[in-house]
Each structure stands twice: as C-alpha cells, then as structure tokens.
Amino acid sequence: MIKLTRHFYTRDVLEVAPGLLGKYLVLQTSGACNKFLITDVEAYRGTDDLACHASKGLTKRTEPMFRQGGILYIYLIYGMYYMLNIVTSTENNPQAVLIRGIEGCNGPGKLTKKLGIDQSFNREDLIDSNRIWVIDTNNTVSYKTSPRIGVDYAGDYWKNLHWRFYI
DNA sequence: AGCAAGATCGGT
DNA sequence: CCGATCTTGCTG
Numbered sequence: 001m002i003k004l005t006r007h008f009y010t011r012d013v014l015e016v017a018p019g020l021l022g023k024y025l026v027l028q029t030s031g032a033c034n035k036f037l038i039t040d041v042e043a044y045r046g047t048d049d050l051a052c053h054a055s056k057g058l059t060k061r062t063e064p065m066f067r068q069g070g071i072l073y074i075y076l077i078y079g080m081y082y083m084l085n086i087v088t089s090t091e092n093n094p095q096a097v098l099i100r101g102i103e104g105c106n107g108p109g110k111l112t113k114k115l116g117i118d119q120s121f122n123r124e125d126l127i128d129s130n131r132i133w134v135i136d137t138n139n140t141v142s143y144k145t146s147p148r149i150g151v152d153y154a155g156d157y158w159k160n161l162h163w164r165f166y167i
Numbered sequence: 168a169g170c171a172a173g174a175t176c177g178g179t
Numbered sequence: 180c181c182g183a184t185c186t187t188g189c190t191g
Contacts (some may be wrong), residue, residue, distance in 0.1 A: 042174070051174070061187065079184030081175050098174055108173045150174050170190085179180080 001135040009069035012093035013088040016069070017043040018165040020086070020097060022139035027115055028131045035135070036115070040101030040166040042148045044085070046094060051154035054094035064123050065094035072132070074112075074122040081109030084117050086126065086134075100149070101166065117163055143167050 001024070009016060024035040044052035053062045053075075064073040065087055073085040073096050085096040098108055105111045112118070117132075126133045145162035152159055 030176080045176075056188070059188070075174090076186060077173060078175055079173095079186065083174060085174085096174095100174085109173070148174070153173080168191090169183090171187100173185105176183095178182090 001137055002128070004134045006068075006070050009086065009089055009126070011047050011069070011088065013043040013097060014163070016086070016088040017041045017097045017163070018143060020099075020134065021143050021165060021167055022141035023137050025099070025115075026101060026133050026135055026136045027073050029048075029116060036105075037097060037103035037139040038101075038134075039101075039103055042098040042100055042107065043162070043163040043165075044096050044098065044148075045163070049154075050158045051148060051151035052094070052096075058094075060080075061093065065096050066092055067123075069095075070126050071127065072121050072124045074117065074119055076119065077109070082118055083108050084112050084115075100164070137164055141167055 001114045020038050020041055020093045023038055025038055026085055047054050054065050058066055068091050069088040071087045073087050077083055084099045087096050090094040100108045102111050105114055143165050147160050148164050
C-alpha cells in the first residue's frame with residue numbers, strides 16, 4: 001500500500017473528499033505505527049462557501065487552507081476539540097476535507113483526541129511528514145451523502161448541499 | 168478592549 | 180435541550 005502523492009490532494013475537494021473514504025490514515029507515534037480506515041468526511045470549498053472558514057477571507061487561522069493541497073489545517077473549536085482537515089486544491093484556492101470519522105470512532109472532536117492530534121499538526125505536510133500520512137488501498141467503497149453537520153448558520157443553500165460523504 | 172459565536176460532545 | 184471552554188474575528 002502506497003502513500004498518496006501530491007497529485008491526489010491538489011484536485012478539487014469534491015473529488016478528494018469521497019476519494020479518501022476507504023483509505024488509511026497512518027499515525028506514527030512513539031514507536032507505534034497505527035492505521036485507521038477513513039469512513040466519514042466533509043468538503044469545504046472556497047471563499048463562496050459560507051460554511052467554509054475561508055469565506056471570511058485570508059486570516060491567521062485560515063492561512064493553511066490557502067496553500068497547496070496535501071497539508072493539514074487544524075483548529076480548536078468550542079475551546080475543547082481539535083478539528084482535523086486535509087487541505088486540497090492549489091495555492092490560493094482554499095478548500096479542505098474535514099475528517100469526521102474513522103472506523104470505530106464517530107465524531108471529528110473524538111477522533112482527534114483519540115489519535116492525539118493537536119495544534120502542533122497544523123500545516124503538517126502529508127507527503128513529507130514522518131508522523132502522519134494517508135495510504136492508498138484497493139478498497140472499492142460505496143458511500144452515502146448528506147448535508148454537512150453543524151453548519152446551519154451558513155444559510156439554506158450552503159447548509160443543504162450534500163457535501164458530507166460517509167461509508 | 169469587549170463581545171458573540173463556533174465544522175462538538177456528553178449529560179439531563 | 181443545555182453547559183463546558185477559549186480562540187477568533189468583528190466592532191468600537
């Protein structure tokens with residue numbers, strides 16, 4: 001099983017997000033190497049998407065999303081939970097995939113706690129990193145879609161798009 | 168400098 | 180449904 005390359009991530013988030021389903025997130029921590037099947041993701045796409053943090057423009061927080069795909073965008077929400085996002089597309093085209101679930105663990109806040117992912121992972125490059133990356137599989141998965149979770153504030157149009165993809 | 172809200176979660 | 184908990188971004 002091969003580590004995903006830059007090309008995988010520099011595509012549009014609506015291709016990358018469902019493409020991550022069935023692949024393995026790999027964590028190398030203190031001697032142990034663990035892999036987790038990705039089962040639930042959401043797409044956040046560009047400055048027009050009112051649910052996407054990039055709709056606020058380029059800020060200190062959202063800056064990682066404006067970079068080339070393949071790096072992580074981590075932020076703290078509700079003062080308690082780190083959210084794990086994978087940046088996609090090309091520079092100055094802010095998009096990201098929120099990892100909502102892995103096999104045996106539902107919820108973006110719960111999974112970062114379980115995996116020990118904190119702010120130090122912000123901007124980590126999945127191609128270069130020696131502690132986190134994603135590997136391809138031969139899995140052919142069928143998936144469902146739904147509106148994104150927790151974005152009612154984004155207005156009727158953006159909150160109702162089926163940009164959540166899950167197994 | 169102050170404030171309201173948030174890509175959540177677990178307990179009533 | 181509600182509180183925990185604190186950073187962010189907007190307003191003044």
